[in-house]
Amino acid sequence: MATDRKIGDVVLDVRNISLSFGGVKALSDISFDVREHEIRAIIGPNGAGKSSMLNCINGVYMPQEGAISFRGRTFMHMNSRQVAEMGLARTFQNLALFKGMSVLDNIMTGRNLKMKCNLFQQAIRWGAAEREECAQREQVERIIDFLEIQPYRKTPVGRLSYGLQKRVDLGRALAMEPSLLLLDEPMAGMNVEEKQDMSRFILDLNDEFGTTIVLIEHDMGVVMDISDRVVVLDYGRKIGDGAPDEVRLDPDVISAYLGTTH
Amino acid sequence: MGFFLETLFGGLMSGMLYSLVALGFVLIYKASGVFNFAQGAMVLFAALAMARFYEWIPHLLGFDNKVLANLLAFGAAVLVMIAVAWLIERLCLRHLVNQEHITLLMATLGVSYFLEGFGQVLFGSDIYKIDIGMPKDPVIVLERVFQGGLLINQEDLYAAAIAAALVFALTLFFQKTATGRALRAVADDHQAAQSIGIPLGRIWIIVWSVAGFVALVAGAIWGSKLGVQFSLSLVALKALPVVILGGLTSVPGAIIGGLIIGVGEKLSEIYIGPMFGGGIEIWFAYVLALVFLLVRPQGLFGEKIIDRV
Amino acid sequence: MLYRENGQFKSTYRADQQIFPILQDRIAIGLFLFAAFAVVPMLASEYLLRAILVPFLILSLAALGLNILVGYCGQISLGTGAFMAIGAYAAYNFEVRIPGMPLLVALLLGGACSTAVGVLFGIPSLRIKGLYLAVATLAAQFFTDWAFLRIRWFTNDSSSGSVSVASLDIFGLAIDSPARKYLLCLAFLVVFALLAKNLVRGAIGREWMAIRDMDVAAAVIGIRPVYAKLTAFAVSSFIVGVAGALWGFVHLGSWEPAAFNIDRSFQLLFMVIIGGMGSIMGSFFGAAFIVVLPVILDALPRWFGLNVDTALSAHLTYMIFGALIVFFLIVEPHGMARLWSTGKEKLRLWPFPH
Numbered sequence: 001m002a003t004d005r006k007i008g009d010v011v012l013d014v015r016n017i018s019l020s021f022g023g024v025k026a027l028s029d030i031s032f033d034v035r036e037h038e039i040r041a042i043i044g045p046n047g048a049g050k051s052s053m054l055n056c057i058n059g060v061y062m063p064q065e066g067a068i069s070f071r072g073r074t075f076m077h078m079n080s081r082q083v084a085e086m087g088l089a090r091t092f093q094n095l096a097l098f099k100g101m102s103v104l105d106n107i108m109t110g111r112n113l114k115m116k117c118n119l120f121q122q123a124i125r126w127g128a129a130e131r132e133e134c135a136q137r138e139q140v141e142r143i144i145d146f147l148e149i150q151p152y153r154k155t156p157v158g159r160l161s162y163g164l165q166k167r168v169d170l171g172r173a174l175a176m177e178p179s180l181l182l183l184d185e186p187m188a189g190m191n192v193e194e195k196q197d198m199s200r201f202i203l204d205l206n207d208e209f210g211t212t213i214v215l216i217e218h219d220m221g222v223v224m225d226i227s228d229r230v231v232v233l234d235y236g237r238k239i240g241d242g243a244p245d246e247v248r249l250d251p252d253v254i255s256a257y258l259g260t261t262h
Numbered sequence: 263m264g265f266f267l268e269t270l271f272g273g274l275m276s277g278m279l280y281s282l283v284a285l286g287f288v289l290i291y292k293a294s295g296v297f298n299f300a301q302g303a304m305v306l307f308a309a310l311a312m313a314r315f316y317e318w319i320p321h322l323l324g325f326d327n328k329v330l331a332n333l334l335a336f337g338a339a340v341l342v343m344i345a346v347a348w349l350i351e352r353l354c355l356r357h358l359v360n361q362e363h364i365t366l367l368m369a370t371l372g373v374s375y376f377l378e379g380f381g382q383v384l385f386g387s388d389i390y391k392i393d394i395g396m397p398k399d400p401v402i403v404l405e406r407v408f409q410g411g412l413l414i415n416q417e418d419l420y421a422a423a424i425a426a427a428l429v430f431a432l433t434l435f436f437q438k439t440a441t442g443r444a445l446r447a448v449a450d451d452h453q454a455a456q457s458i459g460i461p462l463g464r465i466w467i468i469v470w471s472v473a474g475f476v477a478l479v480a481g482a483i484w485g486s487k488l489g490v491q492f493s494l495s496l497v498a499l500k501a502l503p504v505v506i507l508g509g510l511t512s513v514p515g516a517i518i519g520g521l522i523i524g525v526g527e528k529l530s531e532i533y534i535g536p537m538f539g540g541g542i543e544i545w546f547a548y549v550l551a552l553v554f555l556l557v558r559p560q561g562l563f564g565e566k567i568i569d570r571v
Numbered sequence: 572m573l574y575r576e577n578g579q580f581k582s583t584y585r586a587d588q589q590i591f592p593i594l595q596d597r598i599a600i601g602l603f604l605f606a607a608f609a610v611v612p613m614l615a616s617e618y619l620l621r622a623i624l625v626p627f628l629i630l631s632l633a634a635l636g637l638n639i640l641v642g643y644c645g646q647i648s649l650g651t652g653a654f655m656a657i658g659a660y661a662a663y664n665f666e667v668r669i670p671g672m673p674l675l676v677a678l679l680l681g682g683a684c685s686t687a688v689g690v691l692f693g694i695p696s697l698r699i700k701g702l703y704l705a706v707a708t709l710a711a712q713f714f715t716d717w718a719f720l721r722i723r724w725f726t727n728d729s730s731s732g733s734v735s736v737a738s739l740d741i742f743g744l745a746i747d748s749p750a751r752k753y754l755l756c757l758a759f760l761v762v763f764a765l766l767a768k769n770l771v772r773g774a775i776g777r778e779w780m781a782i783r784d785m786d787v788a789a790a791v792i793g794i795r796p797v798y799a800k801l802t803a804f805a806v807s808s809f810i811v812g813v814a815g816a817l818w819g820f821v822h823l824g825s826w827e828p829a830a831f832n833i834d835r836s837f838q839l840l841f842m843v844i845i846g847g848m849g850s851i852m853g854s855f856f857g858a859a860f861i862v863v864l865p866v867i868l869d870a871l872p873r874w875f876g877l878n879v880d881t882a883l884s885a886h887l888t889y890m891i892f893g894a895l896i897v898f899f900l901i902v903e904p905h906g907m908a909r910l911w912s913t914g915k916e917k918l919r920l921w922p923f924p925h
Binding site for chain 3 (some may be wrong): 059090092130
Binding site (some may be wrong): 297353354357358361363364365367368369371372373374375376377378379380382383387499502503506538539540541542544545548549551552555556559 | 645647695698699701702703705706707709710712713714716717720721722723833837840844882883885886887888889890891892893894895896897900901904
């Protein structure tokens with residue numbers, strides 16, 4: 001946990017969010033906030049609604065009640081493109097990579113918002129579009145270096161191991177130069193070394209670039225180590241909110257979710 | 263008014279034929295999640311088989327009885343369609359388990375082309391007659407209500423009756439039998455059904471055979487009315503809008519969708535057609551389906567499609 | 572041994588991103604283009620040019636357009652024939668109604684009209700996918716079949732929908748010989764292929780592929796599905812429209828709506844599937860295959876001394892097409908283009924096994 005950053009004001013404010021699918025209530029009246037430059041973890045047993053919460057934040061699901069404020073703008077329903085333009089990016093639990101493309105192309109799609117050449121310029125390619133492609137490529141290569149996946153840049157993502165695919169997913173999110181990054185179980189399915197690498201990446205992001213990070217994670221050890229504050233969900237309700245040490249000792253949390261350190 | 267009713271009946275009857283073909287679509291989709299582009303080709307193939315067997319079998323076995331010839335020809339055609347179902351499962355479907363829908367759709371497109379060519383190679387490409395003894399003369403009804411009465415085709419009435427019986431039997435099959443339930447499980451998720459021990463291959467053969475049977479009935483009726491020829495498979499393409507209207511998973515939907523399209527086509531041709539120069543039958547069904555797709559994609563009776571992340 | 576990248580290191584992104592990064596490929600393409608432009612017209616027979624090469628070039632162009640929509644953006648379309656028809660008839664109208672209209676402009680305007688309609692029919696794709704979209708595109712197909720048959724204005728009052736064009740010329744140079752027609756079509760194909768390749772390897776190409784692979788994730792990155800899908804329809808129908816205009820003007824000379832019917836749509840879809848979805852090269856392979864196969868099937872029995880009537884060989888063609896579709900979908904869903912690139916990879920290692 002990096003202590004020499006300054007944790008700033010509230011940048012994301014989730015208020016009274018309720019979400020149902022048909023008869024199933026996925027989220028009930030959830031409220032919490034996220035401050036700039038912090039690392040906020042969302043934890044809870046399986047089915048608690050963590051991914052659904054993330055999906056609401058970035059506009060994949062539309063909650064029936066409540067509102068979300070991001071950088072001072074309040075949304076009833078988040079518009080994916082709008083929040084992407086405002087600097088919000090995420091990774092997915094099930095990866096959601098573009099299987100037909102290479103690592104490089106996948107991460108390049110993250111630069112899409114920054115690319116300004118129109119259709120005709122791209123068709124000609126020579127001139128403005130070529131310069132833009134090269135400039136964006138340079139940014140993407142920095143991310144590839146950061147994530148240490150250089151040998152795989154031209155490989156179709158479908159052929160990579162799970163751990164590497166997770167890094168590409170992260171890379172694609174990073175390519176958007178987000179100020180707020182939502183990570184959906186970034187360590188799932190990884191061994192100890194891979195988890196250490198991923199934790200290192202997350203901390204570096206937060207340290208070097210000041211990226212605010214909201215992450216869903218099951219591994220208690222990781223959560224305790226790297227996060228500043230924790231939200232605990234269970235059956236779609238919030239049952240805990242605070243610093244990791246406080247939350248760990250909360251009786252409600254303990255009974256709902258026996259946290260184990262892996 | 264009399265003319266309107268006649269047109270209406272005519273439309274209902276041709277709609278009934280579309281429904282029969284659509285029924286085959288719905289069966290296969292309901293039970294295996296596959297959108298069978300080849301249904302029209304199957305109708306043609308089955309009709310060709312029956313028409314030719316009707317000619318060949320009496321020659322081969324040396325008798326003259328028409329009813330017997332029809333029965334044997336029908337039976338032989340059923341066997342042929344079961345063989346076709348078996349081959350399609352073995353050579354095509356088995357290897358495409360759990361591919362995306364688009365892939366399966368295009369595979370059935372390939373099967374359709376293959377069957378069209380193969381059918382004509384095996385059975386010939388002239389126009390053939392099917393005569394299943396349906397009375398061809400029209401009857402005049404309601405003479406006292408309308409002047410001159412209404413002209414109704416007896417053949418169409420018989421066709422409607424047969425179709426209704428078929429629908430009833432199929433609905434029972436899906437709802438009440440264990441095989442029917444297994445078929446519905448398969449339609450939902452191939453791999454899941456496989457993993458609980460449902461024999462996917464056998465199920466698919468059953469479904470495609472039943473669809474082949476339905477195609478045969480449709481082909482026999484249609485062939486009896488119009489003669490068996492290559493254009494049968496093109497008319498059968500019109501069953502696509504029918505299933506869109508009725509809902510891909512609904513047997514009653516196929517019937518009602520077919521009736522709506524049949525009636526709609528005829529009425530629009532007579533009453534709206536002249537404004538546009540006529541001939542709007544070729545696109546009416548599709549444009550109607552398009553409108554439905556924009557407004558209510560699941561059709562009248564289908565299940566709502568949910569896209570999950 | 573010959574096909575190695577040894578020593579070919581790229582020191583700029585620009586070099587790394589070129590269309591043909593390997594030197595041997597660049598040489599091969601150069602030679603190939605030279606042969607296509609300079610050698611073939613001199614050596615090929617009139618029959619070869621007229622009946623095989625010109626249709627191949629135009630259908631390659633159409634398949635290229637369709638591949639952008641189906642292969643790169645994942646939107647299925649069974650109405651390609653309709654867009655070819657729109658291109659052809661629109662170009663015809665521009666040429667006939669506006670005196671002094673240059674041929675090239677008429678062809679491109681035909682493509683533009685096709686684009687407008689293409690975008691219109693792309694709107695359903697925003698709400699429906701897959702097989703539902705297929706039926707919607709069929710609506711386009713049958714509607715245009717009817718429109719060009721019945722709406723007199725489109726066909727300059729022809730009662731059967733059939734039209735014909737007078738002699739063609741570009742900047743005063745008459746395009747009358749098969750060789751010149753071949754060169755015109757070849758020029759169009761090369762230019763459009765280059766533009767298409769640039770689009771496909773650029774930002775919009777990645778957007779299309781993202782929509783194809785996973786449209787929800789694409790939206791989260793900030794890709795607008797509406798823009799991506801409609802541009803795919805627009806670009807695709809433009810190319811298909813120009814191809815249709817070429818088909819009518821250069822290949823057929825005179826045509827009626829049946830030239831662009833549903834069989835044409837299926838034929839183009841087959842080219843894309845067999846050739847390779849999501850591959851520019853694949854469009855060429857597919858077109859070559861589908862143009863050449865019936866010719867071979869026709870000629871083959873004669874080589875063996877058998878007499879096969881045309882009806883039978885037509886049926887056999889259907890059977891073989893159908894069987895090949897299924898074969899490719901099972902064995903190599905990425906079509907001949909994937910077989911080609913796998914072959915090249917093996918060639919890179921040859922004579923070593925791995």
